[in-house]
Amino acid sequence: MHFNFVQKYISQFFEYYILLIIHHPWFFISIPILLTVTLSIGLQYQQNAFVKDELSQYIPINAQAGNELQQLDELFHIDDYDPFYATRRYDIKRTGYIIVRSIVNDEDVLKPTILDAVLKLWNVIQSIRVEGPNDTTFDYPSICVKFPISPEFDEIIANILMHKSSRLQEECVSNPLITAFKMFLNGDLNPKNDTIDQRVLKLVADSISLDLLTSICNFLGGITFDEKHRISGAKAIMLPYALRHSTVFQDNLAEKWELKLADFLLQYASNIIKTSLWTYETIAIESANGREQLIKMLLPSFLTLLLYTILCCCLPSWIYSRPWLAAGGVVSVAGAIISAIGLLLLLDYHITSVAYLMPFVIFSVGVDNVFITLSAWRSTSLTDSFELRMKKAFTDASLSITITSLTDFISFIVGCFAPFKSVQSFCLYAATAISFTYIYQLTFFSAILVLTSKREIAKQHCLTFQKMITSRKRKYSGSHFQVVPYKSHTIYLSTIKEEKKTITYRNNHLIANFFRTTYSDWLLKPFVRLIVLLLFILYLIVSIWGCLHVKIGLEPNKLLSIDSYGHEGLSVMEKYFSDYGSYLHVWMYNLSQINFSNRQIWTVLEDEIALYEYTEYTGLSDSWLRTMIQYFEKNNIAITSDNFVYILKNIFLSQPQFARYKRDILFDSTGNLLDVSRVLVQLRYVGASNQSRAMRILRNIAKSRTIKTGVYADFFQFAEQYDAMLPGTLSTIAIASFAVIIVSLLLIPKKVTTFWVSLSIITVNVGILGFMTFWNVRLDFISMITIVMSVGFCIDFASHLAFNFAKDEGISTSERMRNALYNVGVPIIQSASSTIIASIDSYIFRSFLKMIILVITLGALHGLLILPILLTLFNCDNKTTYATSRKDKLNVRTMKKVSKLTLTSSFSAWYDSSTITAIDTTPKYIHTCRNPIVSHLDIITLQSYWDHQSYHPNVYEKYCDNELTSTLHQTFVRQSYPNFYTSFTDFRYGSIPRSL
Template sequence: MLRQVLHAGLRTSFHALGRFVASHPVFFASAPVLLSILLGASFSRYRVEEDVESLLAPKHSLAKIEGNLVESLFPVNRSKHALYSDLQTRGRYGRVIVTAAKGSVLDPAHLDTILTLHSQIYQMQVTVPTSTFNYSFSYLCLHDEKNVCIIDDIIRAMEEIQLARSSNRSAPALHYPITRLTDGRQAYIGHQLGGVQGWGPGGSVHGPRAGARGEGVRSARALQLTYYLQGRGELMDRVASQWEKAFCTELQHFAALHPKLGLYPSTSSSLKTDFQFSSVLARRPLLASLGLCGVLAVLCCSMRDCVRSKPWLGLLALLSVTLSGLTAAGILNLTGATYNSTYLGIPFVMLGHGLFGSFEMLSSWRRTREDQHVKERMASVFEDVMLRFSGSTLIHLLTLGLAASPLTNMEAVRLFCRTASLAVTISYIYMLSFYGSCLVFTGYLETGYRHGCFCRRVPKPDRLDSKPAWYRCLMYTRYQEETQNHREPHPQDSHLLLGCVRHCFGDWITNTYVKPFVVLLYLVYISFGLMGFLQITQGSDPSALVAMDTATVSYTRAQQRYFSSYSPVIGFYIYESAPYWNASVQQDLLEYAKGFQRISWLEAYLNYLSERNQSTSQPRENFTRTLRHLFLREPQFAHFADDIIFAERGQGEEPDLAASRIFLVAKTTENKREEMSVLLDTLRRLSLTSRVRFLIFNPSFVYLDRYATAVSSPLRHSLLAVLFLLGLSSLAVVEPLVSVWLGLTLLSVQFGVLGFMTLWGVELDCMSVLCLISALGHSADCSGPLLCGFASGRGDSRTRWVRVALERHGVPSSAEPSLCYGAALVPVGSVRSNLTHTLFRCLVLTAGCSALHTLAFLPTLLTFLPPSKTRGHRPEGEGPRQAVECVEMNDGNTRVVDQITTV
């Protein structure tokens, strides 16, 4: 009872709204245009998001907290001896990987060239517009305790080799991954030297003698250099930004002069620039998408009948979507929001939903009585379509709105869904107002018996006989014949898709011999979806979301090729005072670092004590005094002073070791990020049970930490919210079986898209999750009207109502939008960007799986599964009216029972 009351109230409200729009078409057509123009003027406030890490990394994660603690204890500026390029990367820097096309980068010719490059970068000068001072790297760099720029240890080792060769001395042995410099200091160069081959069998890197810390290097294919910059204040930050640009330009010139070397630069701003570059590359393809979609929309709105044909409505539907996007962008500009490349998916969310609404309204218009007034026809269209269109809009807003809530831990997902929710809301309003008023204007043209394209009055049949054949074909119509002779073919048969569905596809898909093959196809669909679902991988690497042929991609590929033998340097930070002089604590710390390549002050200090026949387990005062006054003053151990923080206790007492750090490096394989994720979880679990309070950190952990949960939780929340909404609406608005079928369809489409995108090589990252969230609304747009149309029928057979539902809703809600939507996606697939490739593949799968369910799976399954068509017969007194309904429905001149007036 409640369902009938709500249905009647909503249909009455939409009927009145349609009449109101039809009564004021000029206002509803001009107001959206003026509002869009006014808000579009706000593009002078257009701003691009600068912080890519905040977009692509989980917003709330333990790694970010640990990173802030590490930065407070051991800031980059505190390091006065050595820096590790893949550990301290939060400031400004310039980095380059140098590869040799032939031979080794340690060959004399290549070595001299690389040192020449280093000298040029060191002497390079830049200026800023507000200052006339020339800034060189020696001014911008981080300085050591002697006020000399900190450079990579591999540069010192290469300078030593060059000096030895120039003086005809034997070059010092270079070991890998830990080598010893001439000053006695041990340096880790695993992140600076790549593609290393040693003197062992088969080129393996084996130490020349047992017990050696390093391993002899025979040749190396790649070399990585890093130049750290200071960023103190706004002026220095702008100078550092200019230096990074000059750094890339200098490397381009140097690479042109030395073709035997390959140079792959990267700076602190490369990821941001290359991530936003996808938007620049996609500008023209988006315009091409709009053009292709417009052509298909015009064809879908055209009929052979020149009066009923409304090609302009296809373009006006796209104009409505464009105006709503312009309005939404204007609101974002006025509110100070920023843009990023993930917003490239928002036009397609709007396009899919807008095409569904426009084609449904046009299809309903064609089913109204042509002898009615335009206002009555418009009111009937709103009464018939707007309930379904509003329901699908509500599903869009619910899925996007929940993903835009503070529950979402991924900032890129939250911002995308917030903006998409705004765009869908405005698109819904403009579809009611602007497109509705355009439908009113074309209705008046149809009433005046004017051509749907040229707006010229069509001559009567007797006047057309004297015209040429091309003119008669152009002005072909059966308007008057159909109103007088009901034996003529159905007027909608002049529409190609509708005629095919009415006479061919509907009968074929419901054929008894076709159904088993469709069921078998669905089982194959589920099987391949499951195969892909079991192979889902995380896409936590931010370089997988940038444009191709950019510095970030080239640098990442070179790094994966030459520097994948070892993990990035992991900082092992002991952030509380610990009894390092205790033998059991020493044993625990040494056990934790066992199996890693390590640079450890504690291990070096214990070896130092052992070499001097001193006990490693000493009283605190003796242990600290020897550490401060003897060990750290040795030249080969002086750099460990950067790794220890002392805290004063009192006058005359030795200070405590408040905090310290050691550096660990793990041996890795090709799956570097997966191994780093496992290593992170393992060491964190160990830190919970350890007596020594420690944490581990590397900047890449910010992207790895809880990434799978942060990415997948918005999708789970949106899916559960939609299922809850469908369950709640089944109590009051829609029939329960419709909600059940729609929920199962959404789950099936999501499962298929998720599985097939994995088989297509798409990882689960923020962009693919955004597409999956929007796929919920898209699949509801396609399958919802078909299910409602089938469930609303009573009597007759299931097969007949499936055919009726396909004719009424299969074409306007699935076939026509899918054709236009697919055409719009074609240019996007040609953009040279990883982000747009992910977008293209996910949206193509979404459109394909949704259309497959609407046009194949559901029509077949509904012929032998509930809801039943034997319930809901009318009383005997209404038998004649029911017979009239069946006749009128087959004839197609009426749309609903309320419009039947005569028999």
Template sequence: MCSADQDNQESEVGGCEKIGNWIDDLIRDVFYKIGKFVSFRPWTTIGLTMLIGIGFGGGFAVLESENRPEELWVPQNTLAEKEQEMYLNYFPPTTRINTMIISSKSPNNQKNVLTETTIQDALSLQQEIHTTPSNFNNDTFTANSTLVDLCTKAGGSCASSYDGVCQCLMSGILKMWNYDLETFNNDPDFMDTLNQYGSKEDLMAVLGNPTFDSSDQLVSAEAFTVTYFLDDRSYVQDGSTQDPINEQWEQDAFLDVIQKDPTPYTNVNIAYFSTRSFSDEFGGAITGDLNLVQISYLVTFVFLGATLGKIKCGPGSRWSMSIAAVAMIGLSTIAGFGLSALIGLFFGPVHSLLPFILLGIGVDDCFVIVNAFDRERKVPRKHEDDEALVERCARGLSRAGASITVTSMTDLVAFAISSTSALPALASFCAYASISITFLWFFASTFFTACLVLDERRQRGNRRDCFCCLTRGSGGNDNDNDNNDNELTEEDLNDNQEGIASTYFRKYHAPAILSKPGKAIVLLIFAGLLGFGIYGAINLSVENTERNFIPTDSYIIDYTDAADTWFSDDGTSVYFIFEETQANIGNGIYDKRVELADLDQRLTEKSTAPPYIAEPVSADAYRNVMTGLEEYLIAEGTDAIGNATLGADGWPTNQEDFVMTLENYVNFGAPGSQYSQDVAMVSDAETRETRLEAIRVEAEYVRLTKEKRGEVIEDSSKQIEAMDATRAMQESWTDLPPSFTYSNIFLAVEGFKVIQQELFSNVGLAIMSVAIIVLLTVGSFTTTILITLNVAFCIVEILGFMWAIGIAIDSVSVINIVLSVGLSVDYSAHVGHSFMLKGGNNWDRRVTETLADIGAAVLCGATSTFLAVAVLLGSSSYVFKVLSTQFALTVALGVSHGLVLLPVLMSLVGPKPFAAAEDLDAPVAGGKKEDNDDDVEITKKVDNASSEEDDASIPVPVMVEAEVPALTRVESDAKSIEV
């Protein structure tokens, strides 16, 4: 085992330590050579890397977008997907729904909506909607359409007419007056007419909170619905479903009329929803919040410029490097997206978050590189020639390269593991992320480092930041101060020896957490956090969060609130499709006509337990063409629908007459035209015969919702139970024709069934991959275990906080949790790897030097990410709100684990250092370093004293070193390579 033996540092190095040393040497040597090339040819490097980025960016030409929910958030090759395919084969999409819930706006708080004035307003509004034309115009087609031109044609929508708007499939009580205001005004008793609508159950289905007298006569109601059905004209283009003609009507004739301000319909409140509403409102929220993303980039740019060097643009400032960092992230995004498109990965809505993710990871790499680059500077810039600068860059990149390689590899593999997810959106997103992170690592090592070399030349040449062609006047050159005797006193060395952050870690942070009470308190606090996280993770549940995607100020919220208030029992339709095939001899639809007509008896008393199917007592809750035909044949016979001979059971006597009768019954304008969408028939062009293929029976689930934290949400657990129980019930109908079930929620429910498993399996595999990559790149079991446990604890605690603040397991939070693995490992991996580079026998001292060295870079990277995230916390979009919340948790918990818990664990059970580690116990010229003494007596001569610029221009200024008698291992290798 590669564990530490603090009492015997000189003991024989084990095999695992040898492997770790070999891996460390290999990575450092590789990056030393990269640093040599980049620093010797910075302009060539920048040119080549830009060509590479732009070249791969050519993949944008073949980028394919995907916006269809069923292709994004639904596990592929599921039973629901097969059911939908079969269903659409028989019953292709035919309608788009536009609906209103109308209630009273009486000044005296009269809730009854069934008054003369409110119905008059509703009819006037309806007439304006169906007469208002929409104007669709594109390059190939122009149309001026009204409702009659676009609606689904079906008879029976009006009480006594088939003309005009009554040709359209509509529903609601206004049909009793043929949707005509004049007809209503001529009605002497509109309540008596309304009571002829149907049964009490039929009225209850379309009225909100109706009241009836002792004779079951309708007295009042608080709301009623009006629904329009348009013929579906959709097609798929560029990965999204489009229906521009209908969408234009929905905007011009439906939404614009209702949203008119001021409204002429002063007696009614209108809650409304259109098929296009969700995409409009959700897309609008996302688009609006993209401005916040731009602000977060600006905040990050400012923070980078202020912390990489001096804030004031002048000597020691590095604002140009802030630009270089943003350019590096941009190149990585372009190249990563382009290559992903070239290999055929689709681009989904959540992929737009990736540049933000790359920003957080890329900034961390920049701070680590700059920190290492600055710490390798041994002389003032004025006395550092090009050869010395090349050597410093090579040594700095060899120091930082291993650290960013560990974090980049762990991020890459964590995302690559999740790219195998059953959810297409998550799989594609993670594939994009892993590819983009590869480019980010490459461009950080080359492009950004080359820019850093040029910036060092700029500072040495006394040229202006961001205007590098302009040289500052001699009065502004405070780069270096000549000192005739070349003597740098101890007072000079102590002045600005370390930056504020490093000083804080050395003098305050490390002593506080490494004292005996400090260690006990840290372990106790994090044990409590872990316990809280475990409890929250256990109680975290899968939820249907579809409503959360709606902005809080959207009119859709008003509609869902109205539906919850007045139509809380209304649920989602579920269809039972019965197939007629050649093999169904004796078991076809005609053979089982009586059983199919009585199917409602099999669906009774199913509302209070799975499958939660509403009682089939009204036309809205249950629709069966076989039941309708049976009742019609009993009452009217076949005179009006083909005059087929009826048998003793009241049905046509053979299969051919049955199909002919059924066809005539459901045709437009026929008595059963309301069932026209429920029968699938095919006409044979040669024989001119009609063949029955399938029928569908529509039932309805009860409203499967629950209240959580004061809000009504969809109950995903009950939806899963309902789907599974419905399928089991249908499979038990062995005495009926072959059948299957379909509901438009089944695809989403299939996702609910697997998403929790996806969360824990992806996170588990990602953490496992972190362990493997850390072991391969660090070569220490102890370090690997500590870093992996640190990341695992952090993720568990994030899950706990998600439960506490009400973030459920859904498609958005699962993606963000996978991202959290990648981000949280960065903070721990940097610290763990830096600890391996600190030698000596005193583990507390090693931890202190680690925090003083890398702590500032880690803290700056975390702070920049948190500041960028903080901008998004005020977002109105659910996607950005959850993203920013989970990111804030990741940064806060990740950096606290990396800078507090991990250092304490390292001090207790940390591993031995690399062979190439800096020996903190080695004697130095002019004095001796004691194991337990942080003070160092240093007297050193240099060519010139460092100026204020040299120290202030780096995020963690260099520790000025004395002459060391023996070169470290890396220094020896570096010199041999140079020779």
């Protein structure tokens, strides 16, 4: 089934559409400008629409961890004014920590001088004040979450302080060890202004019971123990904090305090200690800094790309250079970006820091269209009328641009449904910008192209628009002429009369001629094809191996720049405090609906708890059940199925020392049955590298139990992306690729060509995923964005070549490949390099630059190397090829017969002439060139004349105009005069002979 009717209808539309632009160019220039100015009003809402980069931007939407957290919150909701029990806290909002180390690496932080410095630092931190309404100020104690003084901690204080009245009932969240020293200094045992000595340190250390050892270990890093298993030293000490945030007012105060804390610690200097910091605002602060730097880089990137595009559009001629066309192309892209952002902001869409990468990508896509359009105009015949040339150039370029823009748009639209908010935001802005880029390409830039082409034909200066005087002239005398060579390439032709008539011939890009001749000849060699195909197979094997070993998931510190304080804080945290991490929440629910029959409920629950304590990532648990049983055994209280709930409610939970366990137990509506039980299990050795595995193990345990069980830990939300990333990426690639293939099938004339384009999409994406492994790039939301882009980007190069290959009919496959490479080789090289230029300063994520380079490099290699060979080797369009080949053979036989009769007289008579620089230009001679039977004689004549470094324009021009005999001439000259054929074809496709 043929789908090229779509392509034909679109071509007809563009042919009529360009006529409107030719007659009304300024209208099509003014409309995009007015639209851009109008939509730019939305930019004023940028600050309000900006969404801070929080954890929710990088975790999967509708992730299982979100449901687990919601269930946990519904069962055991915690309010800011509730007593703060750190192990039972599942809400990490407005919490953070300061890690203090000695200024000397690995020195013991429990030395009195260091502890004294830590305490003084903590006192200063607590005194940091932020402004509130009505000139009020708030310090840390006035906005902190408070925790009750536990009996164990109370016992420590009692051993230190002489007067019990000095003790507190509640204290702000902090390190209990530092709190103990602080309360000690305020007591009667030692004057307030005295420093801590070794005697005091020993007193506090001896006061810490073994029951509190695990709790203290959570706040000390790099701990060493003595022979009695007491803490004898540590390398780091943690100062945690927690702020109230249940209301908007409290949350705003907490945010201000955290920002002020970060500013203070970044400027804090001490000759005893050094600090590392992590706050809830750290990611937001770092992303805001990155956003500001990206905004600052937009103008330099724009100017750099503008200069590069202008240089690519300039030639050594003031007439045929097109700086204003290049500037118009880049400006149209800039207008499209402004319009897209302004429109979405006016529609009240949010914008994230990741979306600020979009302009760098869109600039590259738009500049690609500039190069394609320029190449299409250069490929038109000078002998055609202006309107005919514009129709041909605009139709070819617009069809190719339509394919690439539509495929890019589809890729980004599919990316809008990715399971990550950050990816959705980027793709939404990119898809909108692609749409505006396409619209402005067909209006603003096309009108600039019309005006530039008119200026070129009028021989006006490319900058000043002044009429240029040509510098290459041919002096005529009668029916003969002399060539007076100058440096430019303007050719004057004569008629039989002595009047001077000029036709200007335009040089095409030197690299374009290279692609059509030298490069194409190289690709057509069997040995080269074999080597390339073998390397392509090796590339696939290596890429597949890399795909099987790709690292998945974004590590938290990858969100931050290496030199940021947040990156240092995470690194220090993982180094010193990974052994004793947060707690795993395990809750068993709907217990009241279970018939335990002869089993004892406390025995069943104890067995369930033990399953979570003996994994490679967990330690002991803080279990109310175990504590209750020990308490009852100590007090000789018997437990039975009948009195279990009663003694639990009225005896165990009524004791002050067990008050924290009230947060772990829920009864049914009657109050007679236990319905929900929670246990806190300590997590150990869980880092960024094994979070996903730890989460899967713990969830699998919960799924395997007959009792309904839920599990949740702080790292679950971030670890969720490890499991969602690969399926999300593959599904996005599959959907986008399918849609892109459908578009290619409709707009590229040949089905076989579409098949190879589709294969290119697959092989490019396999290569990108595979080479990520070798370049140490992880599969995360950043690489997911570029992979979504790659579906559209990689087909940009392939579709340009495939479309130009498929549109030519009636010529051999190798000629179609030459024509395609001639038309798109230079634009592919230029657009690939401009893409790297546009994104090389994109600093936020280093992997973004690496991924862009992979996408562009692999896409360009497929478009310039792999696809041409596949199209020529496996093209199934046998009908056209056979007909052309048969016609060529018949014409060659006819030509050879005639050549024997006419060669000697016709050629010898001319060659023996003593005036080599003169050629008869009578109509009879020109008419001979048009004769398909004897025209090979003119080729011989031209060959001889070529050897004497002369040139006959009439014969060349008439030959180029004669479309009926072009196939005949090409076949004969190819077989008889291979050296001459290359130069002769160069002329036909737009290059001046080198001898001129």
